[in-house]
Amino acid sequence: MAVDAFISYLSLEKNYSPHTLKAYGKDLQDCSSFLQSLQNELSLEEANYNDIRNWIVSLVEEGLSNRSVNRKITSLKTYYKFLLKIGAIQTNPLARHKALKTSKKIEIPFSQAEMSTLFNEFPFTDDFEGIRDRLIIELFYATGIRRSELINLRLSDLDLPNGNIKVLGKRNKERIIPLLASTRGLFEAYLTAREEVENSALSEYLFITSKGKKVYETLVYRIINGYFSKVSSKVKKSPHILRHTFATHMLNQGADLNSVKELLGHSSLASTQVYTHNSIAELKKVHSRAHPRNKK
Numbered sequence: 001m002a003v004d005a006f007i008s009y010l011s012l013e014k015n016y017s018p019h020t021l022k023a024y025g026k027d028l029q030d031c032s033s034f035l036q037s038l039q040n041e042l043s044l045e046e047a048n049y050n051d052i053r054n055w056i057v058s059l060v061e062e063g064l065s066n067r068s069v070n071r072k073i074t075s076l077k078t079y080y081k082f083l084l085k086i087g088a089i090q091t092n093p094l095a096r097h098k099a100l101k102t103s104k105k106i107e108i109p110f111s112q113a114e115m116s117t118l119f120n121e122f123p124f125t126d127d128f129e130g131i132r133d134r135l136i137i138e139l140f141y142a143t144g145i146r147r148s149e150l151i152n153l154r155l156s157d158l159d160l161p162n163g164n165i166k167v168l169g170k171r172n173k174e175r176i177i178p179l180l181a182s183t184r185g186l187f188e189a190y191l192t193a194r195e196e197v198e199n200s201a202l203s204e205y206l207f208i209t210s211k212g213k214k215v216y217e218t219l220v221y222r223i224i225n226g227y228f229s230k231v232s233s234k235v236k237k238s239p240h241i242l243r244h245t246f247a248t249h250m251l252n253q254g255a256d257l258n259s260v261k262e263l264l265g266h267s268s269l270a271s272t273q274v275y276t277h278n279s280i281a282e283l284k285k286v287h288s289r290a291h292p293r294n295k296k
Contacts, residue, residue, distance in 0.1 A: 002045065003028055006082045015172045017148035019217055027075035031055055044076075045083065049093045052076065056100075066100035073097065108234055109245035115141060117231045128193045129210055133223050135186040136207065140224070140239055143167075143177045144246035144264050147220055147239040153206040160184055169265035177263060247272070 007025055010016040016024070028044065034055045035042040042051055059069050073094065080092040118137070124130045139150060149167050157166040163179050179187070194200050199212030207215045220239060228237040243264070250260050261272040 002083060002086075002088055003032075003079070005086070006079055009082060010078075013172070015168065015170065017217070019148075023071075024075045024078070027072040028079055030072065031076060034058065044079070045089055047093060049097065052093055052097075060100075066102045070099045070102065073099065107236070107241060107244045109241060109248040110228065110232055110234065112249060114228070114232045115245070115249075118227060122227065122231060128197055131186070131190050131193045132207065133227065135183075135190045136220065136223055137227060137242070138183050138186050140242035141246055142180045142183045144243050144250075144260075145177070146243060146265075147217060149265075150207065150239075151205075151215055151217065151220060154204050155206050156204070158187065158206060160187060167265065170267075173265065173267075175262065175265050 003025070006028075007021055010024060011021055031052070032044050035044065035047050035051060038051070038054075056069060056073070059072065060066075077092070077094045077097070080089065080094055083089040084092055124134045136150065139145065143165070145167055146169070149169055152168060153165070157168075159165065160179075163181075163184055164176050165179060167175050167177055169175060194208065197208060197210060197212050200208060203212055203214060205214040209215055209219065224239050224242060225237045228234075234241070247260055247264060250263075251257070257269060257272055261269055264272060266272045
């Protein structure tokens with residue numbers, strides 16, 4: 001089936017995460033079910049824009065947010081591009097579709113004070129899991145890598161003598177990220193503790209569970225959410241917020257946008273610019289405090 005080939009393509013050639021693959025598959029299934037419910041029982045390959053637009057209208061009427069609808073349409077667009085590539089269709093029915101308007105979503109990063117409290121005052125345990133968890137948090141904050149990138153790190157990607165780590169990002173794009181001295185020290189402690197874990201020698205992956213298996217998405221989320229729940233009252237506490245925190249703090253400390261773009265593995269500056277709102281807010285505070293016209 002074309003959908004199966006499409007999912008395999010995203011997995012093997014585009015290196016999409018299991019979570020993303022599952023979401024794409026569900027979106028295609030949802031649309032396919034709607035088209036099959038129509039009087040002429042259309043397939044995804046047979047549908048035209050009006051057919052898909054009717055599906056979009058039904059989603060909005062069900063109360064789905066514009067952001068969620070746009071995400072589903074992105075799945076369909078990608079699928080139709082794939083069908084064009086393999087010659088299964090001649091035209092993309094969504095070629096001229098414009099995304100529904102959405103309100104700008106602002107992610108709130110952790111403050112420097114919260115990060116300092118976690119690293120300097122929180123009592124991490126000195127067993128394998130405590131050492132691993134602290135390193136995972138440190139690596140997210142020190143490098144800004146994605147959750148899927150961290151999970152798929154291999155032992156061979158780590159180059160401690162030269163102080164860097166190789167990360168395989170979206171679309172199989174590799175980037176080399178320098179490691180802070182503090183992160184290198186945590187890695188040394190972790191690798192020593194890792195050697196004592198049962199079956200650890202059988203895993204090529206850098207981060208493993210206490211049973212020697214590769215860490216997984218929900219475990220990494222629970223680690224971040226669990227620790228930050230003790231030092232932060234923010235509603236959202238996730239690996240992505242740590243990535244956002246990395247970018248925001250770097251920009252606040254004077255890093256240029258292009259450098260942050262490269263570290264994050266973004267393909268364009270537009271993706272990185274979403275992190276600048278907090279940097280601008282910081283500049284406003286400095287401007288307000290320092291400008292002589294604002295002094296009483």
